[in-house]
Amino acid sequence: MRGRRFNTQATALTRQGRLAVYPSSAGQEACQVAAAAVLSERDWLFPSYRDSLAVVARGVDPVEALTLLRGDRHTGYDPYRHRVAPLSTPLATQLPHAVGLARAARLKGDDVVALALVGDGGTSEGDFHEAMNFAAVWQAPVVFLVQNNGFAISVPLSKQSAAPTLAHKAVGYGMPGRLVDGNDAAAVHTVLAEAVDRARGGGGPTLVEAVTYRIDAHTNADDATRYREDDEVAAWRAYDPVDLLEGALRGRGLLDDDEAARVAREAEDMAARLRERMNEDPVLDPMDLFGQVFAERTRQLDEQARGLRAELDAVAEAAGAPEQEDAR
Amino acid sequence: MRGRRFNTQATALTRQGRLAVYPSSAGQEACQVAAAAVLSERDWLFPSYRDSLAVVARGVDPVEALTLLRGDRHTGYDPYRHRVAPLSTPLATQLPHAVGLARAARLKGDDVVALALVGDGGTSEGDFHEAMNFAAVWQAPVVFLVQNNGFAISVPLSKQSAAPTLAHKAVGYGMPGRLVDGNDAAAVHTVLAEAVDRARGGGGPTLVEAVTYRIDAHTNADDATRYREDDEVAAWRAYDPVDLLEGALRGRGLLDDDEAARVAREAEDMAARLRERMNEDPVLDPMDLFGQVFAERTRQLDEQARGLRAELDAVAEAAGAPEQEDAR
């Protein structure tokens, strides 16, 4: 529910120009939340660009999780604080990172599992293949979660793969593959938990395919009517992961109207706080451009920094304005 | 038999310095010869750097097939003459080429199948994955033959893959996978022929794994004793594909001593001719360096060619020698 509100709020922020772009995970909240929930504190999450909700669910400050998409900085959070790798834009490239980190942790004797997220489209990349193979050969404690939402932007799964399921890809690496209803939060959680346990216990990697659907367009910049039918969307809307979870909880007597109202209020509060904070203009210092390229700034970058400093000073002087400038 | 002689002759040529390097396919002759034999004239073969024997078996002049390794030119043959792509040194990169060519032929309505060769090590590359996937999605008329010879240079299969067999990799792409004894020429031929027929009939791609062994070192420059036991080699030597075939043919009465002697003589002749021709110094024109970079030589290359011409002329003048120089 909070996840849904996060998505609608973020999408709303793009309309207000407060986010440059937002790849919504509406419809995929079960996967997003389960991926975060299944990990212990010392584990690592490797998100792709669509997974900012999972990042938030892992504990990262929502504003920090959104800076990449707001445009004020790249990764807005310290990856080490909550053990969340940067949101990865180049598809599937985060998968070998997860494998390497998992292996490194195991070599050091640390009890760490890495969970890496990728889309159905991303499974076609060579990096997917190489990461799966390295993970299997090394028996690294890593779990791959494919969120199969049926599309890679406009390209449907049928043009992406001829495999019976994406989970079948596990066979070729000698690792277990699991297929799960990606809109059933409890089911996703169960399957992932099993995989995480196996990894933790030395049983090696698992590939999990969660079948789900992207309710929104690819990003706010995309026009999804070009490539899919309203009917299809409507059908998936009716099979909503948030509703499903609510129904299941109510069915088992774990949620009543009061509780539901409380959660809804909390989600509204969160969205309001997020809206408010995102409406603040970030204060940026252009001189930061040079500070983190290398451990020590090279002389060439010193020189370029001096040049920019002089330009900014000249502008500031001309305007009689303070030197620190705001970003828009 | 001729194949074996080709390998021993080529290896011998490296010792005489007539080949810069030779990656022998001794032990893999059954695969090499079957791969060529199974194709019809209009089909295409996509060899890797180890497959010069298959190239020769396809009809390419042995000297032309060896120029790459002798060092006088890159691809020594016209790929269109026998429909053989250049020997590919960057591993697995030839696989997407085969898929693209097969697709192009089908789009043009031509009855063409592409057969692509790759090693066990090459299956780990991203290009293998992407080629398999494109082939399956496009149902392209292509056959992938993995010659699993147990090693990628020094790295044994156990460090390369955790899959039950490499043929299992087919599952993840939705294509048939076949496992075959790579030292049994008849079996390899049968399995490949089936796959080629399926491709030709519109049934799409097949992955074939042929289990075999590299009897020689990786190349003449390699020292295989560093990474494998003599026992292992001896065991595989005893399971020799040429002997196996001879035994099978004799068993079925298709080969007698006279015939065997005739084939042996032919192989010796071929080797002798090859030795003789390879001992001729190739005549090379350094000016060829500039001729085939682009369809039309750029002004910059014209200028560089003039520079080299002047250098060569100066050398020739100083030596009083003819301008055309030989290559060593």
Add this chain to the structure above:
Amino acid sequence: MTTLAARPTAKAAKPATMAQALQRALRDAMAEDPAVHVMGEDVGTLGGVFRVTDGLAEEFGDDRCTDTPLAEAGILGTAVGMAMYGLRPVVEMQFDAFAYPSFEQLVSHVAKMRNRTGGAMPMPLTVRIPYGGGIGGVEHHSDSSEAYYMATPGLHVVTPATVEDAYGLLRAAIASDDPVVFLEPKRLYWSKAPWSPDEPAAVEPIGRAVVRRPGTSATLITYGPSLPVCLEAAEAARAEGWDLEVVDLRSLVPFDDETVARSVRRTGRAVVVHEAAGFGGPGGEIAARVTERCFHHLEAPVLRVAGFDIPYPPPMLERHHLPGVDRVLDAVARLQWEAES
């Protein structure tokens, strides 16, 4: 070489965008030659994320304009195979940084295939790559990757800066029997110029630079996304008494030494302007060759205005990174004018 005004002076009906001109070039090439095949991610039904392939799948079918699986090495690798069989693939890479997975196919096969087969196997394929910044893209969506392609013998590297050239150069790229890396300046996709789709411009031969603005004081050498910046700078420079010539390279490979050197010999001063990082970027090559050819005509060293030597910055800071009019004028001011007076 011809001297053209900045805006092409076609007998145009209404203005068209660069994206539209590119689309039209693809369309006309496909209509004329059945060997031309377009392929890439989202190029079919969607018409590409920049809509450059809009309508092509509808008009020519999925087999001529194909949505591929999401794998750039696979896209380029299969295109190589198609070219081997006589087709003329036009590959779209979705963004600059997403062409990198195909780097091995590009360098080791596309660029080398003709040469390594003694001319038997040409590679008549075009790789379209939207490049550069200025559109507020998140990281990995704004790289200027032209230096990589320039450093790879066997490739032609072409980039249009005007609507008319977008059409003319893309037609030439597709018609070329050599592989062309065709770099499309993202931030000019929506630039407009009077250009009639019914009378599209002529095919513009690859390899010829053009003087976009004649001038006498100094030469600005540029290409692609930086052309408008240079033209604006040249206008602004008039106030300072400088009459700047602006050369649009259009083709980075082959490089038009004649046009560039002729201009610099005349003006005696030059600044190279591009978005790519300065160090190891195209400007070094350009400055070096201009200096080799014009040394005794130069009043000052050839200067460079380029992106900083940093990974491309986040959207809110990109304007500080991109070479702008002021930075170009600063460089012009440093061309040692005292020496003259």
Add this chain to the structure above:
Amino acid sequence: MTTLAARPTAKAAKPATMAQALQRALRDAMAEDPAVHVMGEDVGTLGGVFRVTDGLAEEFGDDRCTDTPLAEAGILGTAVGMAMYGLRPVVEMQFDAFAYPSFEQLVSHVAKMRNRTGGAMPMPLTVRIPYGGGIGGVEHHSDSSEAYYMATPGLHVVTPATVEDAYGLLRAAIASDDPVVFLEPKRLYWSKAPWSPDEPAAVEPIGRAVVRRPGTSATLITYGPSLPVCLEAAEAARAEGWDLEVVDLRSLVPFDDETVARSVRRTGRAVVVHEAAGFGGPGGEIAARVTERCFHHLEAPVLRVAGFDIPYPPPMLERHHLPGVDRVLDAVARLQWEAES
């Protein structure tokens, strides 16, 4: 910057090869710091195809010196993950052209990770790449790929030309908290120099060029495989009355402008020498920055002697492609000496 003789003057016992010095650098780094992990194709049991990792798996175990599956993007990508966890991976690419599959990981992650995380996530990894020609390799085994890495902000690019530097620079690369592309000149692997493995050279800080041979007439600027060629040319030039200074860059990034400019200001003439193709190669950048800094000291344009703008040729023709002593002397002769007398 220090002025050294061409051959390091260590208190050496017997001569060692560059390959041995590199092996020793890896060994010492691994012995000192358990975070150092070596990985790549055939680096374990075999000791690498050039034997640079010889004995490391035996001494430190398979987990510290690891034979990986055959997939370069996977090797570098998993190394990135290991670096994220605090290790110091040293990756071996088997040959220059076989590093290309890992290009996306290198450009989009290795080079950018520190920057894109605001400094939180450094990438203390080293990518060792044997590069260049001259050893009779078949195609795809002799590329000079340094221009690609120079054009990628965020990487250090280092290349030794002497046995002593091989040790000192590799130690520095591994110790660096920034990613270093460490380019090993293939044809110098078996070059020898007096160098005592028991008293290995000091760690040589990255970023400092060195004058290998002092001279007064002109400066040869070079690095890696071309250093011996330049030293030989400098000897031969004495007969022509030229006293050539030879600068070995050692580090292409960061670039030591001071040492290079100081030399060229003094000599007034310069030639850049490298194997990589001239167009778009390192020489353009070097010539441009030298000219920017030394313009009024230059008697002639900075010239370049480089590989031709062609795919690397087959072994039997490579000697025509590689810059040799004669070609260097020719360039020196074109440095407009008439003007002086």
